[in-house]
Amino acid sequence: MIGLDFSSTGEWLRGTGPDSDVVISTRVRLARNIAGFNFANRAERSEHQQVVALAREHVLGCCDRQGLLWVDVASLEPLDATLLVERHLISKHLAKGDRPRAAVVHPDESLSIMVNEEDHFRMQVIRSGRQSADAYAEVNRIDDLLGAKLPFAFHKRFGYLTACPTNVGTGIRFSIMLHLPALMMTKEIERVRRAAHDMQLAIRGFYGEGSDALGDIFQISNQTTLGKTEAQLLQEFDEGVMPKVVEYERRARQVLVERRASLLDDRCHRALGILQNARLLKLDEALRLLSHLRLGVQLGRITGVDPQTIDRLLVLVQPAHLQKTLGESLHQAERTEARATLIRQHLS
Amino acid sequence: MNGHRCDRCGEEATIHEYTPSHGKVLSETHLCESCAQELGMEGKVVKGSQELLQQLILAKTGRRKAPAAATCPSCGLSWGEFREHSLLGCPDCYAAFEKQLGSLLERIHEGATHHVGKVPANQNLDLAQRLTHLRKKLAEALAAEQYERAATLRDELLGLGAGDGPPMLDGGESAGSLRA
Numbered sequence: 001m002i003g004l005d006f007s008s009t010g011e012w013l014r015g016t017g018p019d020s021d022v023v024i025s026t027r028v029r030l031a032r033n034i035a036g037f038n039f040a041n042r043a044e045r046s047e048h049q050q051v052v053a054l055a056r057e058h059v060l061g062c063c064d065r066q067g068l069l070w071v072d073v074a075s076l077e078p079l080d081a082t083l084l085v086e087r088h089l090i091s092k093h094l095a096k097g098d099r100p101r102a103a104v105v106h107p108d109e110s111l112s113i114m115v116n117e118e119d120h121f122r123m124q125v126i127r128s129g130r131q132s133a134d135a136y137a138e139v140n141r142i143d144d145l146l147g148a149k150l151p152f153a154f155h156k157r158f159g160y161l162t163a164c165p166t167n168v169g170t171g172i173r174f175s176i177m178l179h180l181p182a183l184m185m186t187k188e189i190e191r192v193r194r195a196a197h198d199m200q201l202a203i204r205g206f207y208g209e210g211s212d213a214l215g216d217i218f219q220i221s222n223q224t225t226l227g228k229t230e231a232q233l234l235q236e237f238d239e240g241v242m243p244k245v246v247e248y249e250r251r252a253r254q255v256l257v258e259r260r261a262s263l264l265d266d267r268c269h270r271a272l273g274i275l276q277n278a279r280l281l282k283l284d285e286a287l288r289l290l291s292h293l294r295l296g297v298q299l300g301r302i303t304g305v306d307p308q309t310i311d312r313l314l315v316l317v318q319p320a321h322l323q324k325t326l327g328e329s330l331h332q333a334e335r336t337e338a339r340a341t342l343i344r345q346h347l348s
Numbered sequence: 349m350n351g352h353r354c355d356r357c358g359e360e361a362t363i364h365e366y367t368p369s370h371g372k373v374l375s376e377t378h379l380c381e382s383c384a385q386e387l388g389m390e391g392k393v394v395k396g397s398q399e400l401l402q403q404l405i406l407a408k409t410g411r412r413k414a415p416a417a418a419t420c421p422s423c424g425l426s427w428g429e430f431r432e433h434s435l436l437g438c439p440d441c442y443a444a445f446e447k448q449l450g451s452l453l454e455r456i457h458e459g460a461t462h463h464v465g466k467v468p469a470n471q472n473l474d475l476a477q478r479l480t481h482l483r484k485k486l487a488e489a490l491a492a493e494q495y496e497r498a499a500t501l502r503d504e505l506l507g508l509g510a511g512d513g514p515p516m517l518d519g520g521e522s523a524g525s526l527r528a
């Protein structure tokens with residue numbers, strides 16, 4: 001068993017933190033590899049095992065965060081692995097791999113370290129709301145602790161060496177999860193996409209690369225990792241880019257309030273009505289309605305619904321969570337019914 | 349002596365390679381004899397002072413002095429394989445494909461080709477190099493079934509803090525298949 005409470009959600013879904021009306025969470029991750037070993041894609045099984053053994057000893061041994069959980073991903077049931085993906089603690093790539101691999105997770109889910117993903121270590125710290133500096137400080141501290149025990153592959157020209165050259169140098173990825181319903185409703189999201197592209201940023205959907213913007217939720221992350229210091233990258237991302245995107249969304253929300261109030265009210269009250277009464281809900285429909293409800297709550301058009309409940313539902317309505325909550329394997333048709341029931345219970 | 353250190357191990361570099369382009373030096377590689385040999389670059393590069401080399405190179409047409417490495421000497425990855433999968437095989441690939449990677453990194457990272465960020469606090473290139481070397485020797489000893497020598501090397505690795513605890517030799521694997 002993994003040792004996490006799946007009926008609840010992690011700290012990063014508290015719905016608090018700076019700019020939490022637009023910014024759901026902030027994630028900072030570092031990619032690191034141990035010197036002297038092949039990268040995971042070219043390593044033999046014995047090397048994978050050695051990396052896992054080194055990680056188990058040193059991550060658990062050096063890290064001062066109490067209660068870290070060691071998860072042997074290779075021996076997880078597929079449903080449990082999917083649960084960790086739905087909670088953004090591990091990647092799909094790690095869940096579906098066939099090499100010896102693991103994850104170290106803090107029970108409050110603010111820290112996770114993937115072992116033998118594309119790189120030997122992918123350490124990530126997640127915070128609720130916009131807290132890039134805080135998240136970076138914590139992941140940097142973990143990196144120092146682990147780096148004091150294990151020699152990381154480093155080159156004075158290229159910096160921290162990673163399997164893919166897109167991560168080389170700092171190995172750092174700042175990523176922010178944004179709720180942009182007003183930009184979607186006013187069809188101005190394309191402006192953000194173009195701006196992100198111009199600023200060398202990647203913009204993706206809820207589940208990262210290749211996923212659609214389910215529930216009007218987007219992830220924006222830096223792509224450049226070389227030639228700038230971590231402090232520069234942090235400043236560009238946190239002070240240069242994020243305030244603009246947050247401002248765009250708030251302005252679009254204001255436009256809706258001032259000029260299209262009936263459309264806005266219809267959308268969010270209709271969403272609440274369906275969510276409180278529907279008997280069958282598919283995932284994409286549930287996420288779309290939760291998005292409109294969240295917008296209505298954030299703008300004060302709907303009262304009596306806790307914003308944190310909505311953010312938690314974004315995770316709890318995912319397929320593996322539904323099955324785990326009910327303790328049984330469900331077909332898609334059964335899941336649509338279970339999803340509607342769960343949402344009614346939370347919003348009644 | 350021009351004061352350059354080896355790009356890979358930090359020892360005094362005696363072999364220098366410059367890649368000119370349009371009258372400028374596009375990139376430089378400095379290696380000690382043993383690293384050059386490991387990378388298969390001995391005999392392909394010109395030895396001499398930086399000034400003399402630059403004059404020599406810039407007087408030429410701008411063609412590269414040495415062919416780029418076809419495969420990584422450590423893990424055997426070819427540049428073609430990298431192009432296919434976009435993943436390098438091991439840390440040494442960066443030195444082996446330094447030339448090719450230069451322009452690729454420029455495209456990916458807004459023109460940047462050099463790291464300016466964090467350096468590990470305990471950055472000890474000598475230790476990292478030594479660990480790499482010892483792991484390779486250990487793999488060779490195991491492949492040759494020289495178990496006494498392998499035990500000595502393992503003890504040496506443990507003494508450096510590499511893997512003190514988890515077994516380097518896994519019971520379930522063929523010893524000969526262990527790579528360091």
